[in-house]
Amino acid sequence: MAPHGTGTWVYAVASAIPRDALADVAGVGGNSVRALEAGGLAAAVETVSLEDFGEQPLREHLEDLDWLDKTARLHHQVVGVVAGHGPVVPMRLALVFRDDDGVARMLAERRGDFAASLERVTARVEWGVKVYALPERRAEPKHEVEAGSQSPGLAYLNRRRAELAKRDAEVQADVAAAEQVHAELQALAAAAQLRPPQHPRLAGRSERNILNGAYLVDVERADEFAAAVRRLAARYGDLRVELTGPWPPYSFAAAPELAAMTGGLDDAR
Amino acid sequence: MTLDDGVAKGYGGHGQVPVRPHRASSPAFSDRPVALVDLLDRLLAGGVVISGDIRLAIADVDLVTISLQALISSVETAFPGPRSD
Numbered sequence: 001m002a003p004h005g006t007g008t009w010v011y012a013v014a015s016a017i018p019r020d021a022l023a024d025v026a027g028v029g030g031n032s033v034r035a036l037e038a039g040g041l042a043a044a045v046e047t048v049s050l051e052d053f054g055e056q057p058l059r060e061h062l063e064d065l066d067w068l069d070k071t072a073r074l075h076h077q078v079v080g081v082v083a084g085h086g087p088v089v090p091m092r093l094a095l096v097f098r099d100d101d102g103v104a105r106m107l108a109e110r111r112g113d114f115a116a117s118l119e120r121v122t123a124r125v126e127w128g129v130k131v132y133a134l135p136e137r138r139a140e141p142k143h144e145v146e147a148g149s150q151s152p153g154l155a156y157l158n159r160r161r162a163e164l165a166k167r168d169a170e171v172q173a174d175v176a177a178a179e180q181v182h183a184e185l186q187a188l189a190a191a192a193q194l195r196p197p198q199h200p201r202l203a204g205r206s207e208r209n210i211l212n213g214a215y216l217v218d219v220e221r222a223d224e225f226a227a228a229v230r231r232l233a234a235r236y237g238d239l240r241v242e243l244t245g246p247w248p249p250y251s252f253a254a255a256p257e258l259a260a261m262t263g264g265l266d267d268a269r
Numbered sequence: 270m271t272l273d274d275g276v277a278k279g280y281g282g283h284g285q286v287p288v289r290p291h292r293a294s295s296p297a298f299s300d301r302p303v304a305l306v307d308l309l310d311r312l313l314a315g316g317v318v319i320s321g322d323i324r325l326a327i328a329d330v331d332l333v334t335i336s337l338q339a340l341i342s343s344v345e346t347a348f349p350g351p352r353s354d
Binding site: 250 | 303304305307317
């Protein structure tokens with residue numbers, strides 16, 4: 001049914017998407033974003049041209065930061081609109097089916113998995129918490145070594161050793177603090193996930209990202225969670241604690257029911 | 270382009286934290302700017318990837334590698350610092 005040269009981009013899956021919810025939403029390919037219903041579920045989809053969203057063009061586009069930025073934000077925006085109407089399972093960026101029928105079949109076949117995932121994220125949102133070690137510590141008295149009793153070379157070595165030991169201790173203290181932050185936030189969350197720390201340059205910071213966590217939190221515990229972040233930030237003055245969100249449950253929609261879906265990806269390509 | 274301009278908030282340990290308005294029934298997600306780096310963290314590594322009748326789904330590693338390389342080189346151009354440590 002789909003004409004040659006198009007595919008169906010999938011944004012998110014929900015139990016239902018209200019009529020007109022997607023009416024004014026811009027899609028990644030400039031076409032209208034639609035709700036596709038099958039298997040008792042609804043997916044937000046868009047027909048995209050393979051001129052831009054076929055494998056090779058997409059790979060090229062992904063190396064274009066402006067394109068990636070724009071596309072990621074549009075994808076995120078659609079997911080957010082769907083999430084505003086109820087529980088949502090977001091799809092990863094760049095999931096393109098052959099046509100609408102393929103999406104419909106997938107929804108029908110995976111109905112139970114999606115239902116379980118949707119239930120898991122119902123009335124919950126994702127919060128991001130990042131902890132940074134500050135590049136400059138609070139001022140401390142210098143470790144002075146009696147210079148008079150030592151050769152200049154030995155004094156230098158001792159001073160250097162003391163500096164390194166101090167830095168080592170600082171790093172260990174930072175990591176222990178970050179672990180404590182994670183433990184206390186995890187206790188308030190329905191689920192938690194640690195991501196690899198962000199590259200300082202990606203974040204445009206010189207501070208070292210030592211914790212990059214995502215927390216699935218009951219909507220009604222949002223204030224409690226924010227207060228805990230505030231308290232932890234105050235407790236650890238040598239760290240900077242940053243809260244982002246609320247996010248649609250990107251980090252949790254796939255687990256555990258839908259995690260198995262990632263397994264066959266290579267076969268499908 | 271500034272990757273940093275959408276960072277929601279930073280808690281510097283000074284106590285003041287703006288808490289966003291948050292409707293329990295239907296939290297609003299889409300109306301606030303977010304940092305691209307945080308978004309890509311989720312869109313490239315999170316979300317569901319499905320095998321099946323698909324035309325394309327880029328494997329995690331490929332996608333992340335490609336985009337992070339693009340990001341790093343771009344950011345290095347945009348931000349001369351910070352010096353490496």
